[in-house]
Amino acid sequence: MAIARGLAMKPKIMLFDEPTSALDPEMIGEVLEVMQGLAHTGMTLIVVTHEMGFAREVADRVTFMDYGVILEEATPDEFFKNP
DSSP: OHHHHHHTTOOSEEEEESTTTTSOHHHHHHHHHHHHHHHHTTOEEEEEOSOHHHHHHHOSOEEEEETTEEEEEEOHHHHHHOO
16 A cells, blocks of 8 residues: 555655565565566666565665665676675
8 A cells, every 4th residue: 555655646766665574474475566567667666675586586786785884786696696
């Protein structure tokens, strides 16, 4: 529902901060599908997530941060193959 409310404002960019962390496990896949669909429309998404499979599949860039410091930034292939 929160995604639909956000889209009602017709944004150019959507920020997701751990969108699946408080969800029932049965809902996680559905939310990730909606986000993937948004990414495929060309909308810019900034996503904070622990869903590494999702990040690998959908992201154009992956940034790994620790205590506010960027430790690594790369394409998903580079990030996951040569961390």
